[in-house]
Amino acid sequence: xxxxxxxxxxxxxxxxxxxxxxxxxxxxxxxxxxxxxxxxxxxxxxxxxxxxxxxxxxxxxxxxxxxxxxxxxxxxxxxxxxxxxxxxxxxxxxxxxxxxxxxxxxxxxxxxxxxxxxxxxxxxxxxxxxxxxxxxxxxxxxxxxxxxxxxxxxxxxxxxxxxxxxxxxxxxxxxxxxxxxxxxxxxxxxxxxxxxxxxxxxxxxxxxxxxxxxxxxxxxxxxxxxxxxxxxxxxxxxxxxxxxxxxxxxxxxxxxxxxxxxxxxxxxxxxxxxxxxxxxxxxxxxxxxxxxxxxxxxxxxxxxxxxxxxxxxxxxxxxxxxxxxxxxxxxxxxxxxxxxxxxxxxxxxxxxxxxxxxxxxxxxxxxxxxxxxxxxxxxxxxxxxxxxxxxxxxxxxxxxxxxxxxxxxxxxxxxxxxxxxxxxxxxxxxxxxxxxxxxxxxxxxxxxxxxxxxxxxxxxxxxxxxxxxxxxxxxxxxxxxxxxxxxxxxxxxxxxxxxxxxxxxxxxxxxxxxxxxxxxxxxxxxxxxxxx
Amino acid sequence: xxxxxxxxxxxxxxxxxxxxxxxxxxxxxxxxxxxxxxxxxxxxxxxxxxxxxxxxxxxxxxxxxxxxxxxxxxxxxxxxxxxxxxxxxxxxxxxxxxxxxxxxxxxxxxxxxxxxxxxxxxxxxxxxxxxxxxxxxxxxxxxxxxxxxxxxxxxxxxxxxxxxxxxxxxxxxxxxxxxxxxxxxxxxxxxxxxxxxxxxxxxxxxxxxxxxxxxxxxxxxxxxxxxxxxxxxxxxxxxxxxxxxxxxxxxxxxxxxxxxxxxxxxxxxxxxxxxxxxxxxx
Numbered sequence: 001x002x003x004x005x006x007x008x009x010x011x012x013x014x015x016x017x018x019x020x021x022x023x024x025x026x027x028x029x030x031x032x033x034x035x036x037x038x039x040x041x042x043x044x045x046x047x048x049x050x051x052x053x054x055x056x057x058x059x060x061x062x063x064x065x066x067x068x069x070x071x072x073x074x075x076x077x078x079x080x081x082x083x084x085x086x087x088x089x090x091x092x093x094x095x096x097x098x099x100x101x102x103x104x105x106x107x108x109x110x111x112x113x114x115x116x117x118x119x120x121x122x123x124x125x126x127x128x129x130x131x132x133x134x135x136x137x138x139x140x141x142x143x144x145x146x147x148x149x150x151x152x153x154x155x156x157x158x159x160x161x162x163x164x165x166x167x168x169x170x171x172x173x174x175x176x177x178x179x180x181x182x183x184x185x186x187x188x189x190x191x192x193x194x195x196x197x198x199x200x201x202x203x204x205x206x207x208x209x210x211x212x213x214x215x216x217x218x219x220x221x222x223x224x225x226x227x228x229x230x231x232x233x234x235x236x237x238x239x240x241x242x243x244x245x246x247x248x249x250x251x252x253x254x255x256x257x258x259x260x261x262x263x264x265x266x267x268x269x270x271x272x273x274x275x276x277x278x279x280x281x282x283x284x285x286x287x288x289x290x291x292x293x294x295x296x297x298x299x300x301x302x303x304x305x306x307x308x309x310x311x312x313x314x315x316x317x318x319x320x321x322x323x324x325x326x327x328x329x330x331x332x333x334x335x336x337x338x339x340x341x342x343x344x345x346x347x348x349x350x351x352x353x354x355x356x357x358x359x360x361x362x363x364x365x366x367x368x369x370x371x372x373x374x375x376x377x378x379x380x381x382x383x384x385x386x387x388x389x390x391x392x393x394x395x396x397x398x399x400x401x402x403x404x405x406x407x408x409x410x411x412x413x414x415x416x417x418x419x420x421x422x423x424x425x426x427x428x429x430x431x432x433x434x435x436x437x438x439x440x441x442x443x444x445x446x447x448x449x450x451x452x453x454x455x456x457x458x459x460x461x462x463x464x465x466x467x468x469x470x471x472x473x474x475x476x477x478x479x480x481x482x483x484x485x486x487x488x489x490x491x492x493x494x495x496x497x498x499x500x501x502x503x504x505x506x507x508x509x510x511x512x513x514x515x516x517x518x519x520x521x522x523x524x525x526x527x528x529x530x531x532x
Numbered sequence: 533x534x535x536x537x538x539x540x541x542x543x544x545x546x547x548x549x550x551x552x553x554x555x556x557x558x559x560x561x562x563x564x565x566x567x568x569x570x571x572x573x574x575x576x577x578x579x580x581x582x583x584x585x586x587x588x589x590x591x592x593x594x595x596x597x598x599x600x601x602x603x604x605x606x607x608x609x610x611x612x613x614x615x616x617x618x619x620x621x622x623x624x625x626x627x628x629x630x631x632x633x634x635x636x637x638x639x640x641x642x643x644x645x646x647x648x649x650x651x652x653x654x655x656x657x658x659x660x661x662x663x664x665x666x667x668x669x670x671x672x673x674x675x676x677x678x679x680x681x682x683x684x685x686x687x688x689x690x691x692x693x694x695x696x697x698x699x700x701x702x703x704x705x706x707x708x709x710x711x712x713x714x715x716x717x718x719x720x721x722x723x724x725x726x727x728x729x730x731x732x733x734x735x736x737x738x739x740x741x742x743x744x745x746x747x748x749x750x751x752x753x754x755x756x757x758x759x760x761x762x763x764x765x766x767x768x769x770x771x772x773x774x775x776x777x778x779x780x781x782x783x784x785x786x787x788x789x790x791x792x793x794x795x796x797x798x799x800x801x802x803x804x805x806x807x808x809x810x811x812x813x814x
Contacts, residue, residue, distance in 0.1 A: 022623075073623050085606040085632045088618040128617070135617035135637070148615065155639055175811060179564030181595075183811045191811075205695075205786045211811075230613045 001033070003392060004371040007407065008344035010352075012301040016274045017354070020065060022073035023259055024266030034351050035367045037285060043271075043353035044282055046264060049108040050272030060103045061269070067096040067103070068266050070132070074259065080248040082241035088134040090248050090255065091125040094118055095132055097258045104265065112264040117254050121247060140240045147233050154226045161219040169198055169213060182212045271354055280355035283346070284362045288403040288436065292343070293319040296359035299342040303357075311483060314491035315358075316342045322455020322495060325431045325439045327424075327448060330459025331504030335491040336442035339459070340407050343440055344371065347405060364438060366405045370396035373409035373442075386414045402436025409442045417445055425449040456497060460490035462504045481512045535805060536565045538778050543661065543669045543686035549702060553693040554783040559672045560595055561808050566668055572633075572660040574603035575644040575672040576653055594644055596636040601666055603656055605629030605645045614640030620659055624652055633659065644672065687776040694792060695785040703795040706780055708757040710800035711764075712750040713777035718770035729754050735763045744768040750775035779805040 005011070019025050034040045054061045072089045080086045101109060101116040109115070128135030138145035169175045173191040175183060185192055187207050191199065197214060204210045215223070248255070274280065278300065297316035306313045316339060320326050330336045346356045347363060372393040389411060396406065408427070412420035424441065425448050431439045432453035450456060462485075485508060506526075509519050538544075539562055546562075548555040556575075563571065573594075596602060596614045607629035609616050615637030622631045628645045633656070636642070647653045653671075660669050671686070690709060694702040723746035726734065730747055731754045738745070747753065749771050755763055763769070780803050784792055793801055 072621065083606045084609055084616070084618045085621040085630050088632070089621050092621075133617050133619045133635070151615075152638065159639075180561065180809055182809060184807065184809050185811050189811065205784075207786075207788070208810075226613075233615075234610075 001369070004344060004369050004407070005031075005348065007341060007371045007373075007409070008348045009299070009301045009341060010345060010348050013278075013345065013349065013357075016278060017270055018273075019266045019270040020068040021071040021262055021266045023071070023263035024068075024270060027263050027267055032352060033348075034353055035365060037365055040285070040351070040353060040365070044355075046111055046268035047271045047275060047353075047355060048282070049111050050268040051275060053105055053108050054269070054272055054276065057103075057105070060105075063103045064100055064265070064269065067099040068262070068269070071096050071262055071266075074255070079252075080245045082238065082245040084134060084136070084241065087125065087241065087244050087248070091122075091134050092132050093255065093258065094122045094125065095130075097262065098122060100262070100265065108265075108268075112261045112268065113257065114261045114265070115257075118251065121251055124247065125244070136237050136240055140244075141236050143236050144233065144240075147229055147236065151226060151229050151233065154222050154229065157222050158219065158226065161216065161222060165198075165213050165216065165219065172196070172198065175199075175211070177213060182210050185209045185211050275355040278357055280349075280357055281359060281361070283350040283356050283358075284360070285350075285365045286362055288364050289324075290362070290364060291319055291321040292364065292438065293321075293362045294343070294346065294358055294360070297342045297346055297361060298357040299338055299345055300357050302338060302341075306486070309479070309482070311486040316493075318457075318493045320440075320455070320457075322457070323432070323453045324435075324437065325428055325451070325454035326441065327428065327450075327454065327456045328440060328442045328459065328493070329444065329446070329456065329496070330442075331461040332444070332508055333485055334459040334461050334489060334504065336444075336459055337409050338491070339493065340409050340440050340442050344369075344407055364403055364405075366403050366438070367401035368396075368399055368404040369407075370399075370404065371407045371409070372396060373407070373411045373413075386412060402434075404437060406431065406437060406439040406441075408439065411441065411443065413444075421445045421447050428454050455495065457493050458496035460492050460494060462507055463488050463490055478512075484511050535562065535779075535808065538687075539566060539668060539670065539689075541667045543657070543671070544778060545671045545673055545686050545688050547673045547688055547690050549690070549692045549694075549705065553691045554781070555672050555691050556594065557809075558689070558691050558781055559670060562670060563595065563597070563600070566670075569599065570665055570667040571599075571670065572601040572663065572666045572668070573644070573670040573672065574653075574656060574660065575646040593641045596640055596642050598636055598638050600636045601633060601660065601663060602636070602642060602644060603631065603633055603646055603660075604642060606632055608643045608645055609634050612636075612640055612642040614638055614642055616642075619663070622647070622652070622656065624648070631656070633663075646672075687778040689778050689781065691781045691783060693783045693785070694787050696787060699787055699795070703792070704757040706782075706796060707800045708753075708760055709750075709775075709777055709780070710803050711757075711760065712753060712771075713775045713803070715747075715750070715769055715771045715774065717772065717774045718744070718746050721768075721770070723770055728752065730763075731755070732759055735759065742767070744770065746770045746772060749773040777803060779803050781805050782807060 014028070017028060019028055034043065053064075070092065072092045074089055074093060080090060097114075098116060098118075101114055104112075104114060125134065127139040128137035136144070138148060166177045169177060173195060175185075175191055177183065184204055185201075185208065187209065189209075191211065192201060192209055195201070195211070199211045200214050202210045202212075295317045298313070299316075303313045314335075318339075328336050328339055346358055346361050347366070347369060349356045350361065350363060351366065351369070372389055393408075393411070408424075411427070412423050415423075424443060424445060428439075428441070428448060429451045431437045432451035435453075448456075506519050506522055509522075510516070546555045546559055559573065563573065594602070596612075600614075601619065604612075605626060605628045606621070609618070609632065612634075616634040617637060618632060619635055620633040624631050624647060626645060626648060631645070631647055631652070634642075647656050657669065657671070660666060669686075690706075692702060692706055694706075721744055723744040724738075724742045725746045726738070727748065729752050735755060745767060747769065753760065780800070782792060782804060784807070793804075796804065
């Protein structure tokens, strides 16, 4: 699957899928592949609901987005601990779930399983104030109000004592502590000798003393009493937190259901936004055996790259009615690989539960999708590129789930053409004889044998006549050469008997500015070969 | 120098020349003048604990006032006596618990624990700055975390411990900071960009006709004062992110103040705020 994903350049497209919640983002990382029609129907239904929501109520959809962005990450399956941040996170979750339930339309809520069941819990967590913060208010425990009242009174008393002590120090010693907890007094400062035990002095360095006020008995007594009350307060708060944690843990199934609904809603809306921004459409799944068909299929990374260079992009529109096994031939740079990549991207997006970049895409639901060919990377060391291709193919072919899709791009390109053609012909036969295999094989090898259930197609290639009229000589710059090729290459497919030989390679070499003497000589050699 | 005016309504990083330079003490002083009125603060690393875990030197706790917003962990919040309201919880957990933002309901004390990475610190700062009612943010950096100071657009207060042993090097370092703080941003000037650290080797390797030079920020300078002066003479140097050094707080130990002023020189002395704890002889 990794090789298929890489070939399909799927990560570039998935960069447009941007869930807003930690749960949606985690779901994205799963890279789920659906091979069940009911599951896919459910996914598409959610995207449709998301699209309807965004189109009909854009401001409500914006509010939903606000709530989703603020959904906190709770550890799934973990119990709530009796501490203030766990309670806060749960309160935040409830606050935003409640907000979502208020703005998401009823049908969409039902589709994602949203049902607000926690008004009492929400109110209980909000005793210290609504919104997204959590405070252990007096209302949680009768004893807290009295205790905190006493602590407040003590705080006032302590501040009064502190101010009185500071005032006394200022009056007697001329020292204004203000809000400072200590002062640095140079040796010889009168306060060092005359402090009358109002100060605690410590040497700071050889010429300076650190001076701190010595608190009187009243201050110390108030302070001690405050410490005692704070300990009692902590004891009551811990008890409240334990009760709250128990209440949350008792609701864990409901909270887990909220998280599942948030995840579904987040992913549905993110896929809907992606569909709108990239102009995606819903694919249609056919029963196994039917022909795959595409209208306006776009390979998104290539479309973007060509647009950036001011080059034209030709979407893929074709019905592969010739058989389950399609062999695509064509000249170099003619678009064979792009056809396969486009199909790969469309199929993978469809089976990952996304809409696809095509005006229409009719396909089969596969149990597995496999790629072998140019660029495949394997874990096995010590193999040549041909060896890697074979290894990758064998691993995929050994899997017996059906129906499945194979994409082979320039398979066996690095071996001699006679053996490669033979190997490919045998693969075509083997695939064709297995009613559960669909395959698209891009190759430049000619003379391949057809089999029942297979069909040959050809990229139209360079428009030689138009090229001859307009080309004045090879382009000296690569960008210009690519533009010339792009302008004169016909990126369309045609059904073919598989016997057509294509001779665009030398023309492309000329456009790219290859040594003219060598290309002329090559043309001559070809003429001689044909004559003989 | 009006310290409150320098800090109010701004983001300020409190950096120190070394551990136990006096950053938390200065933070407490600043909060006493600013606290409870739209002020948020955090540390980078563990601070406020009663003893430094590395040196066992006694450290002051952070005094909080009603309304103060600050960053610590759930475990530290549970032992604070300031009747805390939980405002935000981040997904990162440290050995001391999950990082969160809290608001004090009454005066008390707290132990600050901050995020562990620059990215986390930036996220927390963004949250604090977005809080309604918060207009002043102070960041107490542990050790010499000047890199953090370069992340966000904030100013720096540098607390410098100067004693008899490090007197020369400390004064030179402060002079260097003063000179770096005068380096402007390039505007639309064409400059030669030097990415990464400016070491003596790299400085020597620059062509003589390199023209105006652009560095990322002051933390990328690894030249000594003398090396910097040689490098900067005869060319214009710019910082992509200028160094906004608000002021320097010297913590002198066994160093007479007059000697310190003389060694620092008038340019750097312009940036020196008097030690707010030093009571002068009448």
